[in-house]
Amino acid sequence: MWFRKLGLVTIVSIYLLVLAGGIVRSTGSGMGCPDWPKCFGMWVPPTEVSQLPPNYQEIYAEKLHGEVEFNSVKTWIEYVNRLVGAFTGIVVFGVFVASFSYRKRDKKLIFLSFLSVILIGANAALGKFVVDSFLKPGVVTAHMLLAILVVFVLLYSIARAWSEVIETEKVTNKPTLNKILLLLLILSTAQVLIGTQVREAIDKIIANPIFGYDRSTWIEQLGLSFYIHRSFSLVLLGLHVYLIIQLKKNIQAEGILYKFFKALVLLVIVEIVSGAVMAYFSVPAYIQPVHLTLAIVALGLQFVILLLLNSEKVFQKETA
Template sequence: MTSSNSLTNKREHLFRRLALLTVITIYLVIIAGGIVRSTGSGMGCPDWPRCFGRWIPPTEASQLPSNYQQIYGAKLKGEIEFNAAKTWIEYINRLVGAFSGLLVFALLITSVSYLKNDKRVFYGSLLSFILIGLNGWLGSRVVAAELAPYLVTLHMLLAILVVFSLLYVMTVSYTGHAEVEQIAGKKSLVTGILLITMVLSVIQVLIGTQVREAIDEVIQRMGYSERHRWIDSLDYRFYVHRSFSLIILAFHLAVIYQLRKFSKGKGLLANLTNVLVVLVVVEILSGVVLAYFAVPAVAQPIHLTLAIVILGVQFTTLMLLNADRISKNQEAHLPHYSKV
């Protein structure tokens, strides 16, 4: 192996590690966003990019102007008494988001080494950078619009697209460096069921954002002291979301059955199938906890994050099901290939 090939391999190894770290960080951003929503901290910083006009948020009301209630009262949704916990929850969410943006930028820079071997990695990284930049800008619009529901939903959709684009880049870069078992026929059937499951799962996530909006409306009427009455006060959106989960479960069972039936050997697909089983069960249990145990704040970000993780596992599985096509496109450049 020449020194040039060795350097290229080191760069690509670094890229794969960085891609994995970036995906994990994006999920941390989603967790942070879920915590912001569950604690009602969305307007903890009523301005953007600063927080109460400061780069470092205040920790007590004495650090704010004496007339801060008049300045920020409308944006604070009636909670005109300064709440340091909510302010710092929102600020930390912004910091994690900014860090993820830096990682995606670093990923774009390191993806330049793939321009000769596989341009999809570079252009996928470029797309990820554009999407996360757009979502960062949209986050500022969410604050400016005082958590307008349609912007919150669009913000979530873009986050899902960022996850998909990063997982695409990571999966393509790992092709040839991990073993993927063969599917004995029926691949088109498994792929079709999986695609339908993904579409239904995205719809379920969007319905979930509407349920969250319904909960916010209930909170405005009842306050946090009446948490035990929130679920009983929800409208049809909650019941659609709950009933739709049964359809989602049925399609997941079909996907899992088909993958286990037609997979040959124990590779990434088998492992992802096992992970998918666990995730779906835990997701359902977290939904039960939310519905029957007075919507505990800790369960809300878990429920949301698990839904996005499940989408990520579905997308990665879909990519690996077609790993033979990816490998064929890389044969001219990679010395080793996955067993597909």
């Protein structure tokens, strides 16, 4: 029981970490703390410039790449992001410890939980490299891809544990539904990565001293990746609607699977709306992290539905 409950806390904390990371990115706070794991050489960062050494600009000029003026808001946004990351790491390790209660019933959960610890540690190390490389585009994308992998591993572990106490409704024509779901999962992951490329293009625009701070010009300066990302969202919406129509035809009773399917379609619609708000209202900073988090939540929900749809095969227990 503790494993299942702690697992849910872990998933929530992972999504909060994605949201916090999105806020850091949208507010340009990635270099709010120029060093890692400390912030301006302190475990608790300063709130005003008087708490820093008089020559702090010289000390951190190279790491800040010219952004040498202390900004307490950006510093604390980045610091809170790190705190959420640290809490997530602790909870993930707690899940690993709790997994030993399954050593007689399902040894695979111990392995999966340990893998989660390794992956979350690797992503933390990659996060440090993101800071050291001054938000290098390729590194940021890798950081996001690894975060998605962490979500999938944790969701598989938790769904495997919860499969003991929940029942899914009977569904016919599973091969067709599986194919559509798998296609959606692949295309949605690609869509998230394309979105990351769009964000990297925005970072380049921001770096331009002429246009960087005029949000109204950002969209018109974006290249092909933005138009692919925007148009592709409608394709994904169509596939999700088609999927739920197929499920409706092949379901015998409306249970947890059908509820998850409806939630997924609603989530995709809200995500598209948030994307439209960014495109037509000069990329508001408060919408960017919401848009990203919704995308990762939708990916996780697709993955869980795929697991539950095939629960009889996926969650077979091998205790020997």
